[in-house]
Amino acid sequence: MTRFLLPAGVFALLVAVLFIGIQRAPEKTVIPSALIGKSAPAFTLPVLGSDQQFYADSLRGRWYVLNVWGTWCPECRNEHDTLLEIARSRALPVVGLNWKDDDSAALDWLEQLGNPYDVVAVDREGRVAIDWGVYGAPETFLVDATGTVVYRHVGPLNLQIWSREFLGRLPRASAGGGL
């Protein structure tokens, strides 16, 4: 009568595969980015609230964080306090990429909630975000001194992720914030 046990056996195998899948998952990033290990896409964009231009290349030689946000995104508001905390720690320069947003709304937002960014680049058309393969705001990239993308986090940051995935990847000497 073993043939009646066969379906249960096959199912047990399937469960084992799914179980292994879940167990292995925390080692991996949530959404693998094709960019990781490659150089960060270069861009030149206007700086929010000024006539200046921001060149991504000007950061060459330093580790920095690129945070994609917009005032239209509720999760970005959730994330904002964490970003302020991160900015206060001055661990790394934080570059904001204001994505498909309205300049005045973005300036109001920073005035009301506080500004965690060392500089905010304005990507009104969303073209730079496409180059970076942005999946949805908020999204945060860690870029090393050679201009290589080291890590990407999709969704709002929290301090735990920040210290484990971002600070944990830094070489000791490169910490120290501000532009």
Added chain:
Amino acid sequence: MIAEIGHYALILALLASLAQAFFGLIGAARNHDSWVATVRPAVTVQFLMTSLALAVLVVAFVQNDFSVEYVAANSNSALPVGYRIAAVWGAHEGSLLLWAWILVAWTFAVAALSKRLPAGFAARVLGVLGLVSLGFHAFTLFTSNPFLRLDPAAPDGRDLNPLLQDPALAAHPPMLYAGYVGFAVAFAFACAAMLEGRLDQTWARWTRPWTTVAWAFLSIGIALGSWWAYYELGWGGYWFWDPVENASFMPWLVGTALIHSLAVTEKRGLFKSWTLLLAILAFSLSLLGTFLVRSGVLVSVHSFAADPTRGMFILAFLVIVIGGALTLYAWRAPLLRSEAGFEFTARESFLLFNNILLVVAAGAVFAGTMAPLISDALGLGTLSVGRQYFDPVFLLPTLPLLALAAVGIHSSWKKGRLGERRKAILLTLVVGVLVAVVLVLGAWEGAMLLTPIGFALGIWLMLSALVDPIDRWRRGLSLSRGVVGMAIAHAALGLFTISITAVESYTRERDLALAVGETGQVGEFEYRLRDLRAVEGPNYDALRGEIVVYENGREIGLLHPEKRNYWVQRQVMTEAGIDMQLTRDIFAALGEDLGAGRWSVRAQVRPLINYVWLAAFLMALGGVIATTDRRYRQESAG
């Protein structure tokens, strides 16, 4: 306040489902009449509470309550109210709630229509259904609660994914879930029969109409999804062997096998343990499919486990429900014996082969769908399985299946009397082959090896399905609804085969680069971009093209493809322009701006494509007609 009412209602529904499962299963096992009597009231409470929870979520969406996180993430004040309601099932949390509600609605229907069943048996059926909804309510409440608040409230919502802002897709999930969940009823009947250790022909008669209706819903759900993919995704295809599609197609294939196997069990008392297994499998694949799709595990293992609690919860639930049923099966199925025999060319044989081929087809789809997941889980690297695998592997069992159906329709129970029907079988076959040859020779260009085979099989099957009922009707003999439904469904399968063959063989497609006033050639057709202008919708602005299509210099169609830019989600969507004609679809989709005023235009002319979906609807219609057969009504009425 209102979101909290929904939250409480869901907690009460969970408790009611617990009572339903406990009193149903334990009450029946211990023969406590008073416990068994509590099951139906528990079902009613669960139904009312789940309905209240769903209604609350709908109200939150309609009133734009952006203090509810789920609403803020999936709606927007500029979204038309119809889509605000559809947005309820636009993402994970709300879909689960809809799933649970449909399950409870089916349970409620079973409770209402099963008054004539033996009390213990009905209690067990409802108990098993209670156990399943318990799992869903718990999963929703503990890992995916749609009623969580957002503090501070969002000023406006992030809007529904524009891909989902479409009437067919608004209706697609409820239909699909109604089908998935309907198989839960067959599953519960199977589990109850195994628990009682008794499975007879009346059991199959009770189970059949529920299963057929669920199958009809699933057919319509899949067809709507495919139709949506065709005109909304802008690629012009109707089936992509995408994991999400496969997840709905596997239960359909097994469900189709189940319908046929139930027929044998009802009429002849055979295939009992096999029918049980199919009932378990159909629902297991539905569950697996729902979770795999909703958790995104098939797209990538990573997003599944991005929330390990969710992943583990799902796995534990699958182990309890599917593992429990399969263990019960291994224990009880050996006790079921079928004594009756049958001759090799009797209807039983045909249905046996039907079952084998359908299950082989489902297995092939399953293997292709799971292979990337298994390879990734075992660390063998990423693997992608596409059409090159699915097309041949699926056709291998299904082409013989069509021929088998065309002959098997003429067979009779128990005795192999095919010889007497030789004339009808050969005549339909000859007509099928002749018409196929004429069609292929008449439109030879683009025909492939499978083109004449597909036409011949389709026409043969269609004629075979209709020849008998038409003959009886002409002679004024009575026709039962069961026979009429069966004829319609099988003829629809023939129509389906013919139209798929035509689409796959004779589609003309090309990507053109056109500026206003320019013309491009697509096979024997000419596409002319006459105009391109900006238009505005309720929550998007769009570029709308006007394309005139000519065949041999004669105007045959006027298309208005759009490229929409949705404001809130900042997403660009392609809205294909399609001219639906009796024998073909003329299709155009706007692609990219190529600069200098030129746009890429995807141009396609697809013959008979609408008959693919029409055939799916006719199959479902056949199922529904068969379900209204008198013998089921007599059964439920007395």
